Amino acid sequence: MDQYDIIIVGGGAAGFFTAINAAENNPDLKILILERGKEVLTKVRVSGGGRCNVTHAEFIPAELVKKYPRGEKELRGPFHKFMTGDTIGWFEERGIDLKTEEDGRMFPVTDSSQTIIDCFTKECKRLGIEVQKGQSLKNFSKSDDTWQVDTNTTSFKTTHLMLATGSNSKVWKLLEKTGHSIVNAVPSLFTFNIKDERIKDLAGIASDAEVKILNENLESSGPLLITHWGMSGPAILKLSAWGARELHELNYKFQISVNWLPGYSENDMLEQLKELKFSVSKQQVDKRPQFELPRRLWQSIVTAAGIKSETKWADLNKDQLKELAEQLTTAVFHVDGKSTFKEEFVTAGGIDLKEVDFKTFESKIHKNLYFAGEILNIDAITGGFNFQNAWTGGYLAARAMS
Secondary structure (H helix, E strand, C coil), rough: EEEEEEECCCHHHHHHHHHHHHHHHHCCCCCECCCCCCCCCHHHHHHHHHHCCCCCCCCCCHHHHHHCCEEEHHHHHHHHCCCCCHHHHHHHHHHEEEEECCCCCCEECCCCCCHHHHHHHHHHHHHCCCCEEECCEEEEEECCCEEEEEECCCEEEEEEEECCCCHHHHHHHHHHHHHCEEEEEECCCEEEECCCHCCCCCCCCCCEEEEEECCCEEEEEEEEEEEECCCCCCCCHHHCCCCCCCCHHHHEEEEEEEEEECCCCHHHHHHHHHHHHHHHHCCCCCCCCCCCCCHHCCCCCCHHHHCCCEEEEEHCHHHHHHHHHHHHEEEEEEEECEEEEECCCCCEEEEEEHHHEECCCEEECCCCCEEEEHHHEEECCCCCCHHHHHHHHHHHHHHHCC
């Protein structure tokens, strides 16, 4: 039976990053990565629409942790040790420059996730890290100071074992048998399915908005994207992350209120519309969009308010003005289901965080058992934050193991 110093189960971002850092810290270590699939780093490949959203340009730990609905408190210490700037430097040292987009997301300048995949695989070859594919974890157990790892084809022994298997329910069940507690997984980062005449033909239109889930203490703001199946964009995805458990309990059937003009209340808007009734009295309401709203969105809102085409501002009555103010600031939509955000699938759930030492990402229950990435009950909103969690956890675990 082959003996290793470190075995990492999971050929994803967290696993590779851990292995490379451990080997850099101690070149004499014998390290093995076990991947159950035919390919490694498959989630990296599809991340960010195939461009790989490596991290986010937030450089203050206290601000960065606010992007994690689960893990905010636990990541505060780790982010003081390995943070966004460290990630940027790590890739720069390996010849990969990152660029920052307007929304803070950071990508390789090549705009290709293959750049990151090639970096990891080349580093593994350079450092002599062994990678075996088609190795599905069946069991792991400890005898004295040695872990035995059993896969579908063979068995291995190692001093240090890391599980970086993401949201794999089979691995979670194995962990429960060893005494670890698992927080049941529910989807996070998803879009809302909405069938509504007001947005039926508006797919592709984006506008800043405030979104509230009615009867729940959940709200967010930011760009909202109308899609063929409903609504997406940062405003919706943030809500899905922060409300992952509540929305699961509601079976993804609930109501949202959308304010297309963040900062305006319904009363504020009514006053604005009364002013427009006089200042642009001869203009047709549906012909010229107001408040810098996209033309087709404005026309849809005007129609939803019961205002007929070619009606002039001067001809609007009190009820029509009130209805238009409501449609602009408190429009209610019925959500009936969810859809996965692009090819990315993130879950809320995993190993109970009370059972992990976040100085090293080591199990508090079993010595020399480590974790990184989404196997833990940590998840973030969209924008590169889930990867940053993987890099930070992998770096600190590697340092501890090596």
